[in-house]
Amino acid sequence: MKELNELILPTNVKYHADHEWVSAAAPFKLGISDYAQDALGALTYVELPEVGAKLTLGEEFGTLESTKSVSPLISPVNGTVKAINESLSDNPDLVNSDPYGEGWIIEIEMEASELAPLLDAAAYKALLENQA
Template sequence: MKDIQDIQTPDNLRYTDAHEWLAADTSPSRMGITDYAQDQLGDVVFVELPEPGSHLEKGAVCATVESVKAVSEVYMPVSGTVSEVNRSLEDTPELVNRSPYGEGWILEITPDDPASLTALMDSPAYREMLKGL
């Protein structure tokens, strides 16, 4: 497992306390799990994706990530509609480990209220939260 200072938290993303990230600067907004989350899970072996077009409320389970250690639920960071899912994860779920902020993205959301993205943590706030874990 990585030391907290080695965890990547790109400045252009927003974060939840459940370790999801969201690219707030694009529409639809791409999301996935953080470097910290994938590190804690270990080797990802399966990702269950939602159906595109599904409307989900903030906090609802939107995906499931299964690793050799555990099964973890992924939660919607904001209310919105799933506009696309990363079908590459069906054949290569390990992309979540290799590239959590790149090829390992999970889904894209069209938020109900784009202003809701500002309620998520920025990188410094997320790093501060990680220090308390």
């Protein structure tokens, strides 16, 4: 497991307590944090929603799977799926190797105001510290 001070926590995204991130400005991409990818371990499958699917805050929209486990992707915002990262079907490990870049999961059509309840990098780090 990575130590807290080894985690990459970019400041150009906002975080949810469920360990997802959303771009701080449009286009709004979504992925999982470095902490989440490290905790889940090597991914073997990413189940993505369809483009056009509705996203509801707090509801499952896909899964991340390792050899042993199936973890839900919970939407941190309300919106609509605008695009999905097709390369994850061949390379789910992009989520591990580049969680904020090539490993993005979906792009969302949403109001910028959806970001308001999300955490900035410092607040998310503080949350991880409190968990530890």
